[in-house]
Amino acid sequence: MDTNQIEQLVKEQKIFFATHATYSLMFRKKMLEKLRTALHEYEPQLLAAVYEDLNKPASETYMCELGLIYQAIRYFEKNLDKLAAPEKVRTPLFLFKSKSEIMHDPYGSVLIVSPWNYPLLLTFQPLIEAMAAGNTIVLKPSDYSVHTTAVIKELVEKNFPASYIALVEGGREQNQALFAQPFDYIFYTGSPAVGRICMEAAAKNLVPVTLELGGKSPAIVDESANIAMAARRIVFGKFMNGGQTCVACDHVYVHESKVQDLVRQIIHQLNMQGFTIETIGKMINQKHYDQVASYLNDGKILWGGKCDPAKWKIEPTLIQPDENTAIMEEEIFGPILPVIPYENFEDLCRKIAQKPHPLAFYLFSRNAEHIEYVKKYMPFGGGCINNTLLHLSNENVPFGGLQNSGMGHYHGKYGFETFTHDKSVVSFSDRIDLPVMYRPYKKWKDTIIHLFLK
Ligand code: NAD
Numbered sequence: 001m002d003t004n005q006i007e008q009l010v011k012e013q014k015i016f017f018a019t020h021a022t023y024s025l026m027f028r029k030k031m032l033e034k035l036r037t038a039l040h041e042y043e044p045q046l047l048a049a050v051y052e053d054l055n056k057p058a059s060e061t062y063m064c065e066l067g068l069i070y071q072a073i074r075y076f077e078k079n080l081d082k083l084a085a086p087e088k089v090r091t092p093l094f095l096f097k098s099k100s101e102i103m104h105d106p107y108g109s110v111l112i113v114s115p116w117n118y119p120l121l122l123t124f125q126p127l128i129e130a131m132a133a134g135n136t137i138v139l140k141p142s143d144y145s146v147h148t149t150a151v152i153k154e155l156v157e158k159n160f161p162a163s164y165i166a167l168v169e170g171g172r173e174q175n176q177a178l179f180a181q182p183f184d185y186i187f188y189t190g191s192p193a194v195g196r197i198c199m200e201a202a203a204k205n206l207v208p209v210t211l212e213l214g215g216k217s218p219a220i221v222d223e224s225a226n227i228a229m230a231a232r233r234i235v236f237g238k239f240m241n242g243g244q245t246c247v248a249c250d251h252v253y254v255h256e257s258k259v260q261d262l263v264r265q266i267i268h269q270l271n272m273q274g275f276t277i278e279t280i281g282k283m284i285n286q287k288h289y290d291q292v293a294s295y296l297n298d299g300k301i302l303w304g305g306k307c308d309p310a311k312w313k314i315e316p317t318l319i320q321p322d323e324n325t326a327i328m329e330e331e332i333f334g335p336i337l338p339v340i341p342y343e344n345f346e347d348l349c350r351k352i353a354q355k356p357h358p359l360a361f362y363l364f365s366r367n368a369e370h371i372e373y374v375k376k377y378m379p380f381g382g383g384c385i386n387n388t389l390l391h392l393s394n395e396n397v398p399f400g401g402l403q404n405s406g407m408g409h410y411h412g413k414y415g416f417e418t419f420t421h422d423k424s425v426v427s428f429s430d431r432i433d434l435p436v437m438y439r440p441y442k443k444w445k446d447t448i449i450h451l452f453l454k
Contacts, residue, residue: 001168003177009166010181013109013136016163022106022134025084029077031131031160036073038159039066039124042151046120049147053119055282055313056241064240065121068393072125075395075412076132083132083416091426094452098428105421106134107208108184113175113198115190116145116284117244117333122212123152126187127165129415135185136164140178142190143171144284176201183207185419189246190214191331192404210408210418212246213401214331217380218352219249219362219388222345222370223257229386230364231265234337235273237362237388239316242281243292243335247360249388250331251321251338253348259341263318266337267303270316277306277315280335286312292334298325302339345370353379356404362388381405 001009021027039046043066047058050065076083087102110130114123123141130137139156141149149169156167168174175194179186179201188198189212202209221230238249254262270276283289289312296305296317304317314335321327321338328338342348361380365371371385381401382391392399392411400409410418436445 052147053145110185116142119145119148133419213406216250217358217360223255224366225364235269256341295327298327359401359405
């Protein structure tokens with residue numbers, strides 16, 4: 001699609017939105033049901049396409065993507081009426097006689113840009129929330145996960161008119177053309193670098209944005225932790241999808257007394273969970289493979305370290321990083337785990353808090369003070385105590401980053417709110433009118449105003 005076609009598409013969506021069809025809750029529910037049926041129908045193709053793009057096993061794609069997508073549809077089936085209903089709120093006495101309410105309006109036409117690493121979840125989850133909120137939607141999945149994008153395109157085009165839901169294929173050029181359109185909302189998931197470009201372009205039209213970005217999410221394993229359990233859960237969260245998970249634990253800090261124990265347990269878990277160079281997910285493309293492989297030179301390899309350039313695969317690797325190397329500055333987004341010893345918990349936390357705020361944070365500990373410290377003082381988007389990743393599968397908590405890892409959030413009611421404009425309406429009686437606020441101002445009026453506004 002070229003720029004002219006994109007402009008035309010946005011115009012058509014705005015025309016459709018203006019028919020008010022998407023305001024109907026019945027319409028939204030029917031469309032969500034239609035999406036569920038289409039997803040079921042396309043499930044084999046979707047699972048195969050993700051395997052083709054990322055070498056991701058079907059069980060993992062179901063557990064981490066499709067299953068969560070079905071769950072999101074179910075959530076709105078149960079909660080949409082309640083979430084969308086106009087909300088009656090208290091009215092202060094000085095506004096007598098009136099009543100106040102909040103209307104949960106759809107924004108209009110929204111753009112959703114999604115990345116390649118969880119190409120189903122990160123496209124369909126915001127789509128479902130935007131549909132539930134009553135918007136029309138332009139989807140722009142990644143050009144890197146080509147097979148998955150092709151199946152999603154077919155699914156969307158077969159089931160929805162483009163004036164309601166459309167999909168634009170392409171890369172940088174199409175993104176830039178889309179970012180420049182007068183959408184009513186932009187929801188972007190990807191790297192902080194392109195996030196900045198998106199926000200800059202959106203600012204020109206004063207389009208509000210949510211940015212779901214990445215960064216270096218740390219884990220800490222302190223001296224009180226259950227090391228075997230920590231290793232099992234770190235391996236699960238780090239090496240899934242070849243380490244290409246936005247909330248993967250990027251690197252792990254471990255108390256100096258537990259380094260050897262943790263490394264031994266992680267190696268044991270890599271064997272137990274069957275992570276090898278053969279079974280590991282592949283890097284998405286040559287550029288990303290080269291980037292991740294280069295980090296193998298940034299320290300002493302403790303385990304792994306082999307590469308398969310023909311298949312863009314890197315062996316699950318533990319590394320003791322050298323200081324001031326790229327692996328400790330850039331988001332790794334691959335199956336290499338730096339293990340870094342620390343001495344003092346609070347010193348470490350202070351050091352981490354000065355770095356760009358991460359999307360996720362994981363603490364493995366049985367020490368109540370350490371747990372409290374992290375919950376209270378550490379800045380991060382979301383995280384787990386004694387686990388990795390799983391906070392994102394609870395639809396009752398918001399998901400999103402802050403500062404370098406993003407702005408805004410979604411999932412469950414937070415997603416509905418993201419794609420909704422809360423419009424306040426105060427309705428006055430036209431029979432009773434108190435003269436207090438009108439000119440000419442008088443002493444007795446002042447007295448009453450001071451009585452109510454203090
Ligand atoms: P990316 O920024 O490399 O690419 C995003 C898209 O932008 C691609 O389609 C690409 O073609 C396009 N693009 C590249 N340069 C551009 C430019 N100058 N102008 C416009 N478009 C341009 O991101 P990615 O590789 O798709 O995703 C990886 C990043 O996404 C990681 O940082 C990861 O942590 C983050 N991420 C975040 C979440 C989250 O939920 N917060 C989820 C997944 C991934």
